[in-house]
Amino acid sequence: MNQIRGNKFSKHWFLDEETIFLNHGSFGATPKIVLEEQRRWQLLVEKDPVKFFEERAPEALINSRKAIANLVNCDYNDLALIENATSGVNTILRSLNFEKGDEIIVPNHAYQACRNTIDYVAKKSGAVVIVCEIPFPISEKQIIIDNIMQCVTEKTKLAMIDTVTSPTGLLMPFKELVDLLESKGINVLLDAAHGIGMIPLDLEDIGASFVTSNCHKWLFAPKGAAFLHVRKDLQHLIQPLVISHGMTIPLGNSTRFRHEFDWTGTRDISALCTIPFIIEEIPKLVDMSWDEIMNHNNKLVIEGRKIICEKLGISPPCSDDMISSIATIKISPEGTKGVDLHEPDPLHLELLEKYNIQVPVWYWPNPEGRYIRISAQVYNSKKEYEYLADILEKCL
Ligand SMILES: Cc1ncc(COP(=O)(O)O)c(C=O)c1O
Structure with a gap:
Protein backbone atom coordinates (compact mmCIF):
# COMPACT_ATOMS: atom_id res chain seq x y z
CA MET A 1 0.00 0.00 0.00
CA ASN A 2 2.87 2.35 0.81
CA GLN A 3 4.10 2.37 -2.80
CA ILE A 4 0.67 3.49 -3.97
CA ARG A 5 -0.50 5.75 -1.20
CA GLY A 6 0.10 9.48 -0.97
CA ASN A 7 3.16 11.56 -1.76
CA LYS A 8 5.82 13.66 -0.04
CA PHE A 9 3.13 15.79 1.65
CA SER A 10 1.18 12.91 3.22
CA LYS A 11 3.37 12.96 6.32
CA HIS A 12 1.79 16.27 7.27
CA TRP A 13 -1.58 14.57 7.88
CA PHE A 14 -2.71 11.96 10.39
CA LEU A 15 -4.53 10.07 7.64
CA ASP A 16 -4.33 6.30 8.08
CA GLU A 17 -1.22 4.98 6.32
CA GLU A 18 -3.06 1.84 5.27
CA THR A 19 -5.83 3.70 3.46
CA ILE A 20 -5.94 5.47 0.14
CA PHE A 21 -7.97 8.52 1.01
CA LEU A 22 -9.89 9.85 -1.97
CA ASN A 23 -12.65 11.63 -0.09
CA HIS A 24 -11.41 15.02 1.00
CA GLY A 25 -14.78 16.34 -0.18
CA SER A 26 -16.94 14.99 2.64
CA PHE A 27 -15.24 16.29 5.77
CA GLY A 28 -11.85 17.62 4.66
CA ALA A 29 -8.71 16.42 6.47
CA THR A 30 -6.72 18.64 8.76
CA PRO A 31 -2.91 18.88 8.69
CA LYS A 32 -0.95 18.17 11.86
CA ILE A 33 0.33 21.73 12.21
CA VAL A 34 -3.23 23.04 12.16
CA LEU A 35 -4.33 20.63 14.89
CA GLU A 280 -0.57 32.00 6.20
CA GLU A 281 1.10 28.65 6.89
CA ILE A 282 -0.43 26.06 4.53
CA PRO A 283 1.14 27.60 1.41
CA LYS A 284 4.55 27.32 3.14
CA LEU A 285 3.87 23.71 4.15
CA VAL A 286 3.12 22.56 0.60
CA ASP A 287 5.18 25.18 -1.19
CA MET A 288 2.21 26.39 -3.22
CA SER A 289 0.11 29.55 -3.04
CA TRP A 290 -3.64 29.12 -2.49
CA ASP A 291 -4.21 29.62 -6.22
CA GLU A 292 -1.59 26.97 -6.96
CA ILE A 293 -3.21 24.54 -4.50
CA MET A 294 -6.60 25.01 -6.19
CA ASN A 295 -5.08 24.58 -9.66
CA HIS A 296 -3.11 21.54 -8.57
CA ASN A 297 -6.20 19.84 -7.16
CA ASN A 298 -8.25 20.69 -10.23
CA LYS A 299 -5.62 19.22 -12.59
CA LEU A 300 -5.22 16.12 -10.44
CA VAL A 301 -8.93 15.36 -10.27
CA ILE A 302 -9.28 15.82 -14.04
CA GLU A 303 -6.41 13.36 -14.51
CA GLY A 304 -7.89 10.95 -11.96
CA ARG A 305 -11.31 11.06 -13.61
CA LYS A 306 -9.74 10.41 -17.03
CA ILE A 307 -7.82 7.40 -15.73
CA ILE A 308 -10.97 5.87 -14.22
CA CYS A 309 -13.26 6.66 -17.16
CA GLU A 310 -10.78 5.21 -19.67
CA LYS A 311 -10.34 2.05 -17.63
CA LEU A 312 -14.11 1.57 -17.31
CA GLY A 313 -14.88 2.62 -20.89
CA ILE A 314 -17.17 5.44 -19.71
CA SER A 315 -17.28 8.94 -21.18
CA PRO A 316 -16.69 11.70 -18.61
CA PRO A 317 -20.16 12.94 -17.59
CA CYS A 318 -19.25 16.61 -18.10
CA SER A 319 -16.44 18.65 -19.59
CA ASP A 320 -13.25 19.31 -17.62
CA ASP A 321 -14.19 22.94 -17.08
CA MET A 322 -17.32 21.85 -15.19
CA ILE A 323 -15.40 20.30 -12.29
CA SER A 324 -13.10 21.70 -9.61
CA SER A 325 -11.48 19.30 -7.08
CA ILE A 326 -14.16 16.63 -6.87
CA ALA A 327 -15.45 14.57 -9.78
CA THR A 328 -18.42 12.23 -9.96
CA ILE A 329 -18.72 9.36 -12.40
CA LYS A 330 -22.00 7.58 -13.02
CA ILE A 331 -21.26 3.88 -12.89
CA SER A 332 -24.81 2.66 -13.45
CA PRO A 333 -28.11 4.29 -14.47
CA GLU A 334 -29.87 2.87 -11.43
CA GLY A 335 -29.14 2.03 -7.80
CA THR A 336 -28.09 -1.34 -6.47
CA LYS A 337 -31.13 -3.57 -6.13
CA GLY A 338 -32.37 -3.88 -2.57
CA VAL A 339 -30.05 -1.21 -1.19
CA ASP A 340 -31.85 1.68 0.45
CA LEU A 341 -30.80 5.31 -0.20
CA HIS A 342 -29.64 5.67 3.40
CA GLU A 343 -27.54 2.50 3.52
CA PRO A 344 -23.91 2.38 2.38
CA ASP A 345 -23.46 1.05 -1.13
CA PRO A 346 -21.87 -2.44 -1.04
CA LEU A 347 -19.20 -1.24 -3.48
CA HIS A 348 -18.17 1.49 -1.06
CA LEU A 349 -17.77 -1.11 1.68
CA GLU A 350 -15.89 -3.51 -0.59
CA LEU A 351 -13.47 -0.79 -1.71
CA LEU A 352 -12.80 0.17 1.88
CA GLU A 353 -12.73 -3.20 3.58
CA LYS A 354 -11.06 -5.29 0.90
CA TYR A 355 -8.90 -2.75 -0.94
CA ASN A 356 -8.37 0.03 1.64
CA ILE A 357 -9.77 2.78 -0.54
CA GLN A 358 -11.90 5.45 1.09
CA VAL A 359 -14.11 6.79 -1.68
CA PRO A 360 -17.86 7.45 -1.68
CA VAL A 361 -20.20 5.37 -3.82
CA TRP A 362 -23.87 6.22 -3.63
CA TYR A 363 -27.28 6.02 -5.15
CA TRP A 364 -28.86 9.35 -6.00
CA PRO A 365 -32.54 9.36 -6.95
CA ASN A 366 -32.60 12.37 -9.28
CA PRO A 367 -30.84 12.37 -11.69
CA GLU A 368 -31.04 8.69 -10.94
CA GLY A 369 -27.92 6.62 -10.85
CA ARG A 370 -25.17 4.93 -8.92
CA TYR A 371 -22.25 7.29 -8.55
CA ILE A 372 -18.66 7.26 -7.42
CA ARG A 373 -17.05 10.57 -6.43
CA ILE A 374 -13.32 11.15 -6.26
CA SER A 375 -11.57 14.07 -4.58
CA ALA A 376 -8.09 15.45 -5.18
CA GLN A 377 -5.99 17.12 -2.53
CA VAL A 378 -2.29 17.94 -2.24
CA TYR A 379 -1.61 14.66 -0.38
CA ASN A 380 -3.05 12.56 -3.26
CA SER A 381 -1.15 11.25 -6.27
CA LYS A 382 -1.92 9.89 -9.72
CA LYS A 383 -1.10 6.31 -8.78
CA GLU A 384 -3.94 6.29 -6.25
CA TYR A 385 -6.48 6.86 -9.04
CA GLU A 386 -4.76 4.22 -11.19
CA TYR A 387 -5.09 1.74 -8.34
CA LEU A 388 -8.76 2.66 -7.85
CA ALA A 389 -9.37 2.29 -11.61
CA ASP A 390 -7.81 -1.20 -11.62
CA ILE A 391 -9.91 -2.27 -8.64
CA LEU A 392 -13.10 -0.79 -10.08
CA GLU A 393 -12.53 -2.66 -13.33
CA LYS A 394 -12.28 -5.85 -11.28
CA CYS A 395 -15.29 -5.13 -9.02
CA LEU A 396 -17.70 -3.87 -11.65
C1 LIG B 1 -23.11 21.23 -1.16
C2 LIG B 1 -23.03 20.98 0.31
N1 LIG B 1 -23.76 21.74 1.14
C3 LIG B 1 -23.71 21.59 2.47
C4 LIG B 1 -22.91 20.62 3.02
C5 LIG B 1 -22.91 20.47 4.51
O1 LIG B 1 -21.68 20.72 5.09
P1 LIG B 1 -21.56 20.62 6.67
O2 LIG B 1 -21.85 19.19 7.02
O3 LIG B 1 -20.17 20.99 6.98
O4 LIG B 1 -22.57 21.52 7.23
C6 LIG B 1 -22.14 19.79 2.21
C7 LIG B 1 -21.30 18.74 2.80
O5 LIG B 1 -20.70 17.94 2.16
C8 LIG B 1 -22.21 19.98 0.81
O6 LIG B 1 -21.49 19.22 -0.01
Whole structure:
Protein backbone atom coordinates (compact mmCIF):
# COMPACT_ATOMS: atom_id res chain seq x y z
CA MET A 1 0.00 0.00 0.00
CA ASN A 2 2.87 2.35 0.81
CA GLN A 3 4.10 2.37 -2.80
CA ILE A 4 0.67 3.49 -3.97
CA ARG A 5 -0.50 5.75 -1.20
CA GLY A 6 0.10 9.48 -0.97
CA ASN A 7 3.16 11.56 -1.76
CA LYS A 8 5.82 13.66 -0.04
CA PHE A 9 3.13 15.79 1.65
CA SER A 10 1.18 12.91 3.22
CA LYS A 11 3.37 12.96 6.32
CA HIS A 12 1.79 16.27 7.27
CA TRP A 13 -1.58 14.57 7.88
CA PHE A 14 -2.71 11.96 10.39
CA LEU A 15 -4.53 10.07 7.64
CA ASP A 16 -4.33 6.30 8.08
CA GLU A 17 -1.22 4.98 6.32
CA GLU A 18 -3.06 1.84 5.27
CA THR A 19 -5.83 3.70 3.46
CA ILE A 20 -5.94 5.47 0.14
CA PHE A 21 -7.97 8.52 1.01
CA LEU A 22 -9.89 9.85 -1.97
CA ASN A 23 -12.65 11.63 -0.09
CA HIS A 24 -11.41 15.02 1.00
CA GLY A 25 -14.78 16.34 -0.18
CA SER A 26 -16.94 14.99 2.64
CA PHE A 27 -15.24 16.29 5.77
CA GLY A 28 -11.85 17.62 4.66
CA ALA A 29 -8.71 16.42 6.47
CA THR A 30 -6.72 18.64 8.76
CA PRO A 31 -2.91 18.88 8.69
CA LYS A 32 -0.95 18.17 11.86
CA ILE A 33 0.33 21.73 12.21
CA VAL A 34 -3.23 23.04 12.16
CA LEU A 35 -4.33 20.63 14.89
CA GLU A 36 -1.32 21.72 16.96
CA GLU A 37 -2.36 25.33 16.47
CA GLN A 38 -5.89 24.45 17.54
CA ARG A 39 -4.52 22.76 20.65
CA ARG A 40 -2.54 25.93 21.43
CA TRP A 41 -5.79 27.93 21.35
CA GLN A 42 -7.59 25.38 23.52
CA LEU A 43 -4.82 25.56 26.12
CA LEU A 44 -4.93 29.34 25.99
CA VAL A 45 -8.63 29.21 26.87
CA GLU A 46 -7.93 27.02 29.88
CA LYS A 47 -5.16 29.26 31.20
CA ASP A 48 -7.84 31.79 32.07
CA PRO A 49 -11.26 31.18 30.52
CA VAL A 50 -12.61 34.54 31.67
CA LYS A 51 -9.74 36.52 30.23
CA PHE A 52 -9.92 34.45 27.07
CA PHE A 53 -13.61 34.95 26.33
CA GLU A 54 -13.73 38.56 27.47
CA GLU A 55 -10.47 39.82 25.99
CA ARG A 56 -8.73 37.40 23.63
CA ALA A 57 -11.68 35.83 21.81
CA PRO A 58 -13.19 39.00 20.28
CA GLU A 59 -9.83 40.00 18.85
CA ALA A 60 -9.02 36.47 17.64
CA LEU A 61 -12.36 36.21 15.85
CA ILE A 62 -11.92 39.60 14.21
CA ASN A 63 -8.55 38.39 12.94
CA SER A 64 -10.20 35.26 11.54
CA ARG A 65 -12.87 37.30 9.80
CA LYS A 66 -10.21 39.61 8.36
CA ALA A 67 -8.18 36.66 7.08
CA ILE A 68 -11.23 35.12 5.38
CA ALA A 69 -12.34 38.49 3.98
CA ASN A 70 -8.91 38.97 2.48
CA LEU A 71 -9.08 35.62 0.70
CA VAL A 72 -12.64 35.95 -0.63
CA ASN A 73 -12.72 39.73 -1.09
CA CYS A 74 -15.42 41.13 1.11
CA ASP A 75 -15.90 43.44 4.09
CA TYR A 76 -14.99 41.47 7.21
CA ASN A 77 -17.94 43.08 8.98
CA ASP A 78 -20.32 41.25 6.65
CA LEU A 79 -19.07 37.86 7.83
CA ALA A 80 -20.41 35.71 10.64
CA LEU A 81 -18.31 32.82 11.92
CA ILE A 82 -20.41 29.70 12.27
CA GLU A 83 -19.85 25.97 12.63
CA ASN A 84 -20.80 24.56 9.25
CA ALA A 85 -22.58 25.22 5.98
CA THR A 86 -25.69 23.39 7.16
CA SER A 87 -26.11 25.93 9.95
CA GLY A 88 -25.40 28.74 7.46
CA VAL A 89 -28.22 27.54 5.21
CA ASN A 90 -30.51 27.08 8.22
CA THR A 91 -29.69 30.55 9.52
CA ILE A 92 -30.83 32.19 6.29
CA LEU A 93 -33.86 30.06 5.54
CA ARG A 94 -35.18 30.20 9.08
CA SER A 95 -34.65 33.97 9.39
CA LEU A 96 -36.47 34.95 6.20
CA ASN A 97 -40.23 35.30 6.19
CA PHE A 98 -41.84 33.30 3.42
CA GLU A 99 -45.51 33.69 2.69
CA LYS A 100 -48.02 31.23 1.30
CA GLY A 101 -47.39 30.77 -2.41
CA ASP A 102 -43.85 32.20 -2.41
CA GLU A 103 -41.53 30.04 -4.49
CA ILE A 104 -38.07 28.76 -3.58
CA ILE A 105 -35.93 27.29 -6.35
CA VAL A 106 -33.57 24.43 -5.64
CA PRO A 107 -31.80 22.23 -8.19
CA ASN A 108 -32.15 18.44 -7.95
CA HIS A 109 -28.38 18.20 -7.24
CA ALA A 110 -28.62 20.09 -3.92
CA TYR A 111 -27.17 18.60 -0.75
CA GLN A 112 -29.95 16.69 0.99
CA ALA A 113 -29.54 18.33 4.42
CA CYS A 114 -29.96 21.78 2.85
CA ARG A 115 -32.84 20.59 0.70
CA ASN A 116 -34.49 19.28 3.89
CA THR A 117 -34.19 22.76 5.39
CA ILE A 118 -35.96 24.27 2.38
CA ASP A 119 -38.72 21.65 2.62
CA TYR A 120 -39.09 22.32 6.36
CA VAL A 121 -39.37 26.08 5.94
CA ALA A 122 -41.72 25.73 2.98
CA LYS A 123 -44.01 23.40 4.89
CA LYS A 124 -44.23 25.80 7.82
CA SER A 125 -44.88 28.89 5.71
CA GLY A 126 -46.89 27.50 2.80
CA ALA A 127 -44.12 28.41 0.35
CA VAL A 128 -43.70 26.19 -2.69
CA VAL A 129 -40.47 24.33 -3.46
CA ILE A 130 -39.64 24.40 -7.15
CA VAL A 131 -37.15 21.65 -7.94
CA CYS A 132 -35.11 22.49 -11.00
CA GLU A 133 -34.16 19.43 -13.05
CA ILE A 134 -30.55 19.39 -14.19
CA PRO A 135 -29.42 16.30 -16.08
CA PHE A 136 -26.24 14.33 -15.35
CA PRO A 137 -24.28 13.55 -17.51
CA ILE A 138 -24.48 17.06 -18.87
CA SER A 139 -22.96 18.49 -22.02
CA GLU A 140 -22.71 22.21 -21.24
CA LYS A 141 -23.21 24.71 -18.45
CA GLN A 142 -25.76 26.69 -20.44
CA ILE A 143 -28.24 23.87 -19.74
CA ILE A 144 -27.90 24.59 -16.01
CA ILE A 145 -28.50 28.30 -16.55
CA ASP A 146 -31.46 27.75 -18.88
CA ASN A 147 -33.13 25.16 -16.65
CA ILE A 148 -32.81 27.28 -13.53
CA MET A 149 -34.00 30.46 -15.23
CA GLN A 150 -37.00 28.61 -16.65
CA CYS A 151 -38.14 27.96 -13.08
CA VAL A 152 -38.34 31.66 -12.29
CA THR A 153 -41.80 33.22 -11.92
CA GLU A 154 -42.99 36.47 -10.34
CA LYS A 155 -43.49 34.48 -7.14
CA THR A 156 -39.85 33.36 -6.86
CA LYS A 157 -38.35 34.74 -3.65
CA LEU A 158 -35.15 32.77 -3.23
CA ALA A 159 -32.92 30.33 -5.09
CA MET A 160 -30.41 28.11 -3.38
CA ILE A 161 -27.50 27.51 -5.72
CA ASP A 162 -24.40 25.41 -5.01
CA THR A 163 -20.93 26.48 -6.00
CA VAL A 164 -20.07 22.80 -6.46
CA THR A 165 -22.75 20.14 -6.13
CA SER A 166 -22.27 17.36 -3.64
CA PRO A 167 -23.65 14.21 -5.31
CA THR A 168 -22.52 15.11 -8.83
CA GLY A 169 -19.45 17.29 -8.26
CA LEU A 170 -20.58 19.89 -10.80
CA LEU A 171 -18.95 23.31 -10.74
CA MET A 172 -22.05 25.43 -11.17
CA PRO A 173 -22.03 28.63 -13.26
CA PHE A 174 -22.85 30.39 -10.02
CA LYS A 175 -21.59 33.84 -10.96
CA GLU A 176 -23.80 33.96 -14.05
CA LEU A 177 -26.75 32.58 -12.08
CA VAL A 178 -26.35 35.11 -9.26
CA ASP A 179 -26.22 37.94 -11.81
CA LEU A 180 -29.35 36.75 -13.60
CA LEU A 181 -31.38 35.92 -10.50
CA GLU A 182 -30.43 38.90 -8.35
CA SER A 183 -31.12 41.26 -11.26
CA LYS A 184 -34.71 39.97 -11.13
CA GLY A 185 -34.91 40.74 -7.41
CA ILE A 186 -34.51 37.10 -6.37
CA ASN A 187 -32.27 36.50 -3.35
CA VAL A 188 -29.60 33.90 -3.99
CA LEU A 189 -28.37 31.72 -1.16
CA LEU A 190 -25.05 30.41 -2.39
CA ASP A 191 -24.23 27.07 -0.82
CA ALA A 192 -20.45 27.26 -1.07
CA ALA A 193 -19.84 24.34 1.29
CA HIS A 194 -17.24 23.43 -1.33
CA GLY A 195 -15.94 26.95 -1.65
CA ILE A 196 -13.13 28.69 0.17
CA GLY A 197 -9.83 26.93 -0.58
CA MET A 198 -11.34 24.97 -3.48
CA ILE A 199 -12.34 27.64 -5.98
CA PRO A 200 -11.44 31.31 -6.26
CA LEU A 201 -14.22 33.36 -4.66
CA ASP A 202 -14.71 37.10 -4.95
CA LEU A 203 -17.80 37.79 -2.86
CA GLU A 204 -18.02 41.49 -3.71
CA ASP A 205 -17.95 40.67 -7.38
CA ILE A 206 -20.38 37.74 -7.10
CA GLY A 207 -22.87 39.91 -5.23
CA ALA A 208 -25.09 37.12 -3.87
CA SER A 209 -27.48 37.97 -1.05
CA PHE A 210 -26.11 35.18 1.15
CA VAL A 211 -23.07 32.93 0.96
CA THR A 212 -22.06 30.17 3.32
CA SER A 213 -18.81 28.25 3.04
CA ASN A 214 -17.02 25.60 5.05
CA CYS A 215 -13.47 26.24 6.18
CA HIS A 216 -13.17 22.64 7.40
CA LYS A 217 -13.33 21.20 3.89
CA TRP A 218 -10.90 22.78 1.43
CA LEU A 219 -9.26 25.36 3.70
CA PHE A 220 -8.01 22.54 6.00
CA ALA A 221 -9.53 24.02 9.18
CA PRO A 222 -10.40 21.75 12.09
CA LYS A 223 -14.03 20.60 12.08
CA GLY A 224 -16.63 23.18 13.02
CA ALA A 225 -15.29 26.19 11.12
CA ALA A 226 -17.37 27.95 8.49
CA PHE A 227 -18.61 31.40 7.57
CA LEU A 228 -21.77 33.11 6.50
CA HIS A 229 -21.65 36.26 4.39
CA VAL A 230 -24.75 38.44 4.41
CA ARG A 231 -24.96 41.43 2.10
CA LYS A 232 -25.23 44.68 4.07
CA ASP A 233 -28.71 45.58 2.80
CA LEU A 234 -30.09 42.27 4.13
CA GLN A 235 -28.34 41.99 7.49
CA HIS A 236 -31.33 43.42 9.39
CA LEU A 237 -33.38 40.39 8.27
CA ILE A 238 -31.02 37.72 9.53
CA GLN A 239 -30.65 36.37 13.08
CA PRO A 240 -28.40 33.56 14.26
CA LEU A 241 -30.03 30.21 15.01
CA VAL A 242 -29.23 30.88 18.67
CA ILE A 243 -30.55 34.10 20.23
CA SER A 244 -28.18 35.35 22.90
CA HIS A 245 -26.91 38.56 24.55
CA GLY A 246 -26.43 40.28 21.20
CA MET A 247 -30.15 40.97 20.87
CA THR A 248 -30.14 43.57 23.64
CA ILE A 249 -26.54 44.82 23.83
CA PRO A 250 -26.53 48.59 23.19
CA LEU A 251 -25.60 49.17 19.56
CA GLY A 252 -22.68 51.58 20.18
CA ASN A 253 -20.91 52.09 16.87
CA SER A 254 -21.56 48.47 15.83
CA THR A 255 -24.56 46.77 14.22
CA ARG A 256 -27.19 44.35 15.52
CA PHE A 257 -25.91 41.80 12.99
CA ARG A 258 -22.43 41.98 14.55
CA HIS A 259 -23.65 41.81 18.14
CA GLU A 260 -25.96 38.89 17.45
CA PHE A 261 -23.49 36.78 15.49
CA ASP A 262 -20.39 37.57 17.56
CA TRP A 263 -21.71 35.81 20.62
CA THR A 264 -24.03 32.79 20.44
CA GLY A 265 -23.16 31.29 23.82
CA THR A 266 -20.07 29.62 25.21
CA ARG A 267 -18.57 27.23 22.68
CA ASP A 268 -15.26 25.88 21.46
CA ILE A 269 -14.04 28.52 19.01
CA SER A 270 -10.54 27.06 18.66
CA ALA A 271 -11.17 25.82 15.10
CA LEU A 272 -12.20 29.33 14.06
CA CYS A 273 -9.17 30.87 15.78
CA THR A 274 -6.77 28.82 13.62
CA ILE A 275 -7.92 30.43 10.36
CA PRO A 276 -5.30 33.22 10.07
CA PHE A 277 -2.58 30.66 10.83
CA ILE A 278 -3.94 28.29 8.16
CA ILE A 279 -4.13 30.92 5.46
CA GLU A 280 -0.57 32.00 6.20
CA GLU A 281 1.10 28.65 6.89
CA ILE A 282 -0.43 26.06 4.53
CA PRO A 283 1.14 27.60 1.41
CA LYS A 284 4.55 27.32 3.14
CA LEU A 285 3.87 23.71 4.15
CA VAL A 286 3.12 22.56 0.60
CA ASP A 287 5.18 25.18 -1.19
CA MET A 288 2.21 26.39 -3.22
CA SER A 289 0.11 29.55 -3.04
CA TRP A 290 -3.64 29.12 -2.49
CA ASP A 291 -4.21 29.62 -6.22
CA GLU A 292 -1.59 26.97 -6.96
CA ILE A 293 -3.21 24.54 -4.50
CA MET A 294 -6.60 25.01 -6.19
CA ASN A 295 -5.08 24.58 -9.66
CA HIS A 296 -3.11 21.54 -8.57
CA ASN A 297 -6.20 19.84 -7.16
CA ASN A 298 -8.25 20.69 -10.23
CA LYS A 299 -5.62 19.22 -12.59
CA LEU A 300 -5.22 16.12 -10.44
CA VAL A 301 -8.93 15.36 -10.27
CA ILE A 302 -9.28 15.82 -14.04
CA GLU A 303 -6.41 13.36 -14.51
CA GLY A 304 -7.89 10.95 -11.96
CA ARG A 305 -11.31 11.06 -13.61
CA LYS A 306 -9.74 10.41 -17.03
CA ILE A 307 -7.82 7.40 -15.73
CA ILE A 308 -10.97 5.87 -14.22
CA CYS A 309 -13.26 6.66 -17.16
CA GLU A 310 -10.78 5.21 -19.67
CA LYS A 311 -10.34 2.05 -17.63
CA LEU A 312 -14.11 1.57 -17.31
CA GLY A 313 -14.88 2.62 -20.89
CA ILE A 314 -17.17 5.44 -19.71
CA SER A 315 -17.28 8.94 -21.18
CA PRO A 316 -16.69 11.70 -18.61
CA PRO A 317 -20.16 12.94 -17.59
CA CYS A 318 -19.25 16.61 -18.10
CA SER A 319 -16.44 18.65 -19.59
CA ASP A 320 -13.25 19.31 -17.62
CA ASP A 321 -14.19 22.94 -17.08
CA MET A 322 -17.32 21.85 -15.19
CA ILE A 323 -15.40 20.30 -12.29
CA SER A 324 -13.10 21.70 -9.61
CA SER A 325 -11.48 19.30 -7.08
CA ILE A 326 -14.16 16.63 -6.87
CA ALA A 327 -15.45 14.57 -9.78
CA THR A 328 -18.42 12.23 -9.96
CA ILE A 329 -18.72 9.36 -12.40
CA LYS A 330 -22.00 7.58 -13.02
CA ILE A 331 -21.26 3.88 -12.89
CA SER A 332 -24.81 2.66 -13.45
CA PRO A 333 -28.11 4.29 -14.47
CA GLU A 334 -29.87 2.87 -11.43
CA GLY A 335 -29.14 2.03 -7.80
CA THR A 336 -28.09 -1.34 -6.47
CA LYS A 337 -31.13 -3.57 -6.13
CA GLY A 338 -32.37 -3.88 -2.57
CA VAL A 339 -30.05 -1.21 -1.19
CA ASP A 340 -31.85 1.68 0.45
CA LEU A 341 -30.80 5.31 -0.20
CA HIS A 342 -29.64 5.67 3.40
CA GLU A 343 -27.54 2.50 3.52
CA PRO A 344 -23.91 2.38 2.38
CA ASP A 345 -23.46 1.05 -1.13
CA PRO A 346 -21.87 -2.44 -1.04
CA LEU A 347 -19.20 -1.24 -3.48
CA HIS A 348 -18.17 1.49 -1.06
CA LEU A 349 -17.77 -1.11 1.68
CA GLU A 350 -15.89 -3.51 -0.59
CA LEU A 351 -13.47 -0.79 -1.71
CA LEU A 352 -12.80 0.17 1.88
CA GLU A 353 -12.73 -3.20 3.58
CA LYS A 354 -11.06 -5.29 0.90
CA TYR A 355 -8.90 -2.75 -0.94
CA ASN A 356 -8.37 0.03 1.64
CA ILE A 357 -9.77 2.78 -0.54
CA GLN A 358 -11.90 5.45 1.09
CA VAL A 359 -14.11 6.79 -1.68
CA PRO A 360 -17.86 7.45 -1.68
CA VAL A 361 -20.20 5.37 -3.82
CA TRP A 362 -23.87 6.22 -3.63
CA TYR A 363 -27.28 6.02 -5.15
CA TRP A 364 -28.86 9.35 -6.00
CA PRO A 365 -32.54 9.36 -6.95
CA ASN A 366 -32.60 12.37 -9.28
CA PRO A 367 -30.84 12.37 -11.69
CA GLU A 368 -31.04 8.69 -10.94
CA GLY A 369 -27.92 6.62 -10.85
CA ARG A 370 -25.17 4.93 -8.92
CA TYR A 371 -22.25 7.29 -8.55
CA ILE A 372 -18.66 7.26 -7.42
CA ARG A 373 -17.05 10.57 -6.43
CA ILE A 374 -13.32 11.15 -6.26
CA SER A 375 -11.57 14.07 -4.58
CA ALA A 376 -8.09 15.45 -5.18
CA GLN A 377 -5.99 17.12 -2.53
CA VAL A 378 -2.29 17.94 -2.24
CA TYR A 379 -1.61 14.66 -0.38
CA ASN A 380 -3.05 12.56 -3.26
CA SER A 381 -1.15 11.25 -6.27
CA LYS A 382 -1.92 9.89 -9.72
CA LYS A 383 -1.10 6.31 -8.78
CA GLU A 384 -3.94 6.29 -6.25
CA TYR A 385 -6.48 6.86 -9.04
CA GLU A 386 -4.76 4.22 -11.19
CA TYR A 387 -5.09 1.74 -8.34
CA LEU A 388 -8.76 2.66 -7.85
CA ALA A 389 -9.37 2.29 -11.61
CA ASP A 390 -7.81 -1.20 -11.62
CA ILE A 391 -9.91 -2.27 -8.64
CA LEU A 392 -13.10 -0.79 -10.08
CA GLU A 393 -12.53 -2.66 -13.33
CA LYS A 394 -12.28 -5.85 -11.28
CA CYS A 395 -15.29 -5.13 -9.02
CA LEU A 396 -17.70 -3.87 -11.65
C1 LIG B 1 -23.11 21.23 -1.16
C2 LIG B 1 -23.03 20.98 0.31
N1 LIG B 1 -23.76 21.74 1.14
C3 LIG B 1 -23.71 21.59 2.47
C4 LIG B 1 -22.91 20.62 3.02
C5 LIG B 1 -22.91 20.47 4.51
O1 LIG B 1 -21.68 20.72 5.09
P1 LIG B 1 -21.56 20.62 6.67
O2 LIG B 1 -21.85 19.19 7.02
O3 LIG B 1 -20.17 20.99 6.98
O4 LIG B 1 -22.57 21.52 7.23
C6 LIG B 1 -22.14 19.79 2.21
C7 LIG B 1 -21.30 18.74 2.80
O5 LIG B 1 -20.70 17.94 2.16
C8 LIG B 1 -22.21 19.98 0.81
O6 LIG B 1 -21.49 19.22 -0.01
